[in-house]
Amino acid sequence: MxxxxxxxxxxxxxxxxxxxxxxxxxxxxxxxxxxxxxxxxxxxxxxxxxxxxxxxxxxxxxxxxxxxxxxxxxxxxxxxxxxxxxxxxxxxxxxxxxxxxxxxxxxxxxxxxxxxxxxxxxxxxxxxxxxxxxxxxxxxxxxxxxxxxxxxxxxxxxxxxxxVEYGSIAHRLLGERFTLAQVREVYEAVLDKALDPANFRRQLRTAANIEETDEFLSGGKHRPPRLYRYTGSTTHPLESENIS
Amino acid sequence: MxxxxxxxxxxxxxxxxxxxxxxxxxxxxxxxxxxxxxxxxxxxxxxxxxxxxxxxxxxxxxxxxxxxxxxxxxxxxxxxxxxxxxxxxxxxxxxxxxxxxxxxxxxxxxxxxxxxxxxxxxxxxxxxxxxxxxxxxxxxxxxxxxxxxxxxxxxxxxxxxxxVEYGSIAHRLLGERFTLAQVREVYEAVLDKALDPANFRRQLRTAANIEETDEFLSGGKHRPPRLYRYTGSTTHPLESENIS
The missing domain is CATH 3.90.79.10 (Nucleoside Triphosphate Pyrophosphohydrolase)
Structure with missing residues (x-):
């Protein structure tokens, strides 16, 4: 062999x-x-x-x-x-x-x-x-x-x-709209450690290319969380190839 | 053929x-x-x-x-x-x-x-x-x-x-030590346009991973310009391979 x-x-x-x-x-x-x-x-x-x-x-x-x-x-x-x-x-x-x-x-x-x-x-x-x-x-x-x-x-x-930008990672792993808690879960998974929710929200607002939408997560909650979206980035066609 | x-x-x-x-x-x-x-x-x-x-x-x-x-x-x-x-x-x-x-x-x-x-x-x-x-x-x-x-x-x-980070680009194209004017020349070459020196210096200080050294460019000038250096980044060994 x-x-x-x-x-x-x-x-x-x-x-x-x-x-x-x-x-x-x-x-x-x-x-x-x-x-x-x-x-x-x-x-x-x-x-x-x-x-x-x-x-x-x-x-x-x-x-x-x-x-x-x-x-x-x-x-x-x-x-x-x-x-x-x-x-x-x-x-x-x-x-x-x-x-x-x-x-x-x-x-x-x-x-x-x-x-x-x-x-x-x-x-x-x-x-x-x-x-x-x-x-x-x-x-x-x-x-x-x-x-x-x-x-x-x-x-x-x-x-x-x-x-990679975390905005883009969240977008790809979570979809078009996501809550900040979901983005924290992404960070926690990638870094493999728990993060403090309040600190995380503060830091995220100033860093990642993520912006508020006017929508909220539907469901049975008393106060539904706001949905955010990825604001996009400059990606060359070669860096994200669509499959023919 | x-x-x-x-x-x-x-x-x-x-x-x-x-x-x-x-x-x-x-x-x-x-x-x-x-x-x-x-x-x-x-x-x-x-x-x-x-x-x-x-x-x-x-x-x-x-x-x-x-x-x-x-x-x-x-x-x-x-x-x-x-x-x-x-x-x-x-x-x-x-x-x-x-x-x-x-x-x-x-x-x-x-x-x-x-x-x-x-x-x-x-x-x-x-x-x-x-x-x-x-x-x-x-x-x-x-x-x-x-x-x-x-x-x-x-x-x-x-x-x-x-x-790519501009600090890293400057480091590679210019060497260990460089003046801010040289960094501007790198930006101008990469972007193919002239940049305003004063604005450029202001922006660079807050952005790129570049720091002052205690050294100045030697030469015949009345007031020699300060030298700067690249502060480094996280590069995976696969992303910058040394040649054997």
């Missing part, structure tokens, strides 16, 4: 496309929301039986982003509205059998999205024992992933914590 | 690595500094005779970033201290002969760097008529580039204008 180094080096690298999909879900362990992601159990060598990011070889007639979307739909039933390119991973030793360069896409999806699309697109996938959602920072899961997929997920989490 | 669509689609894609290198240079047209980049004239089909980004196929024993660095050194004599991954371009029709997926790296280099390294590493390259520096936004140059290299350069310029 293991090609020797010289042989391996001479062969053309395989080009693969993988995806990291984050969604917000309840976490019984902490009582807060946390970030979850879908993984697929490998049914072939290398790393047979281990969990891996959804992915596969570049489709000969598909763009990079369409390859990512098709594979994601086929393996997990998920159809996110957009995918963003995360990074290309190409170290020599990523796979024991052959050099693989993986171009990784990522997306944030709403909890209702992932349920709906999974149900609608491919209901039998819901019972597939080789597809499951995991907490994105579960140490046991991360330690046993195939290939360098642990590094990939940890880099995606780092990007989420350090680089 | 042109494979038909079906044939082309069946063949394995070629993996290439290209680089976009920006440097600040005097621009006689405007009297300000502007962004320049090195291009290499193609000596083979496709696009023979047209200018292109320095690049080549993935080295069988090299990482992605080392492939970028080796090719850059061999074609232009440039040895930047770091390279950052910009984006992977993989559309079907990028090359008329065969599908090519290009992973593009980029860097900002100091003017003295590019001269020194070119001289030291490979002095004959300085006389090579197939290597030259161009203004990064020269419409005539952009209109006649090989492949989709115009799109790549325009995306890199967009990233520079929209995404």
């Amino acid at each position: 293991f090609a020797n180094v010289a042989e391996r080096a001479e062969r053309q690298p395989v080009l693969a496309v993988s995806t990291v999909i984050f969604s917000l879900r309840d976490d019984e362990r902490t009582g807060r929301k946390s970030l979850w992601l879908p993984l697929v159990r490998r049914t072939r060598e290398p790393f047979r039986g281990q969990w891996a990011l959804p992915g596969g070889p570049l489709g000969p007639r598909d763009s990079l982003v369409d390859t990512a979307a098709n594979n994601l739909r086929d393996t997990t039933g998920l159809v996110p509205r957009y995918l963003e390119q995360l990074y290309a991973f190409g170290d020599m030793d990523r796979s024991p059998t052959r050099r693989v360069v993986s171009i990784v896409y990522w997306a944030l999806v709403r909890e209702d999205d992932d349920h709906n699309t999974a149900t609608a697109a491919n209901s039998e996938l819901l019972d597939d024992p080789n597809v499951a959602w995991f907490r994105a920072d579960d140490p046991e899961v991360l330690a046993n992933l195939a290939f360098d997929h642990r590094d990939i997920i940890e880099y995606a989490l780092w990007r989420l914590r350090n680089k | 042109f494979a038909n669509v079906a044939e082309r689609a069946e063949r394995q894609p070629v993996l290439a690595v290209s680089t976009v290198i920006f440097s600040l240079r005097d621009d006689e047209r405007t009297g300000r500094k502007s962004l320049w980049l090195p291009l290499v004239r193609r000596t083979r089909e496709p696009f023979r005779g047209q200018w292109a980004l320095p690049g080549g196929p993935l080295g069988p024993r090299d990482s992605l970033v080392d492939t970028a660095a080796n090719n850059l050194r061999d074609t232009t004599g440039l040895v930047p201290r770091y390279l950052e991954q910009l984006y992977a371009f993989g559309d079907m029709d990028r090359s008329p002969t065969r599908r090519v997926v290009s992973i593009v790296y980029w860097a900002l280099v100091r003017e003295d760097d590019d001269h020194n390294t070119a001289t030291a590493a490979n002095s004959e390259l300085l006389d090579d008529p197939n290597v030259a520096w161009f203004r990064a936004d020269d419409p005539e140059v952009l209109a006649n580039l090989a492949f989709d290299h115009r799109d790549i350069i325009e995306y890199a310029l967009w990233r520079l204008r929209n995404k």
Whole structure:
């Protein structure tokens, strides 16, 4: 199974496309929301039986982003509205059998999205024992992933914590309208710690690109909370690709 | 020369690595500094005779970033201290002969760097008529580039204008210490417009991650200007790869 180094080096690298999909879900362990992601159990060598990011070889007639979307739909039933390119991973030793360069896409999806699309697109996938959602920072899961997929997920989490505007993250994980309490849940999930609600509201008002709407959350509450919305940002078309 | 669509689609894609290198240079047209980049004239089909980004196929024993660095050194004599991954371009029709997926790296280099390294590493390259520096936004140059290299350069310029901290840009284009006037020249080059010095100083103090040093620019001036430095940022190792 293991090609020797010289042989391996001479062969053309395989080009693969993988995806990291984050969604917000309840976490019984902490009582807060946390970030979850879908993984697929490998049914072939290398790393047979281990969990891996959804992915596969570049489709000969598909763009990079369409390859990512098709594979994601086929393996997990998920159809996110957009995918963003995360990074290309190409170290020599990523796979024991052959050099693989993986171009990784990522997306944030709403909890209702992932349920709906999974149900609608491919209901039998819901019972597939080789597809499951995991907490994105579960140490046991991360330690046993195939290939360098642990590094990939940890880099995606780092990007989420350090680089992206929180207004945009909230918009993508929550939808068009959200309460400040929901935005706090997003922050708590991404940072993995509880935040003081009053301090958080004060800081958020001056920082994130979020603005009040005239709407309030409907429901049975005595005093329904106000809804906010994301005010948008400058995103290049290449950074948030629509799936064709 | 042109494979038909079906044939082309069946063949394995070629993996290439290209680089976009920006440097600040005097621009006689405007009297300000502007962004320049090195291009290499193609000596083979496709696009023979047209200018292109320095690049080549993935080295069988090299990482992605080392492939970028080796090719850059061999074609232009440039040895930047770091390279950052910009984006992977993989559309079907990028090359008329065969599908090519290009992973593009980029860097900002100091003017003295590019001269020194070119001289030291490979002095004959300085006389090579197939290597030259161009203004990064020269419409005539952009209109006649090989492949989709115009799109790549325009995306890199967009990233520079929209995404990166200016403190970091100044640090990379200017070095460890710089005056506020030099930082203004960087802004003017990136935005391609003259800025009011007094307004600029006021805004810069509150915005960019730049701090005063106790040093002043040496030279013959009556009142030498103060030197500033970049205060750093959170950069993931993957986002600024050192070349091995």
